[in-house]
Amino acid sequence: MAQATISLSPAPYFAEGTEAMLQLEAMVDTVGLRNVLYALVHICHEKADHIDANWQDYHLAEAWTREALRLQKAADRVDVGGGAHND
Numbered sequence: 113m114a115q116a117t118i119s120l121s122p123a124p125y126f127a128e129g130t131e132a133m134l135q136l137e138a139m140v141d142t143v144g145l146r147n148v149l150y151a152l153v154h155i156c157h158e159k160a161d162h163i164d165a166n167w168q169d170y171h172l173a174e175a176w177t178r179e180a181l182r183l184q185k186a187a188d189r190v191d192v193g194g195g196a197h198n199d
Contacts, residue, residue, distance in 0.1 A: 136148075144192060145190050145192050146192065149183050149190060150184075153180045153183045156179050156183060157177065157180045160173040160174070160176035160180065161173070163176065
């Protein structure tokens with residue numbers, strides 16, 4: 113059985129200068145990179161729980177959980193934690 117994967121390649125939506133990229137940068141400036149990553153960890157876990165409970169797709173839920181753990185490790189290593197003044 114094929115294992116579910118999550119594509120992490122950048123999309124044009126987040127190209128330099130787009131509204132989405134400017135909003136993401138503003139969020140990082142406001143709350144800090146570490147907190148943005150922790151928020152993504154939470155989102156990944158919520159997606160995994162939702163998929164497991166509602167779609168019973170264990171492999172996809174497991175993929176979201178794996179990504180949450182990877183983001184958690186990355187967030188734990190980030191030196192820039194706070195919000196403003198961390199450019």
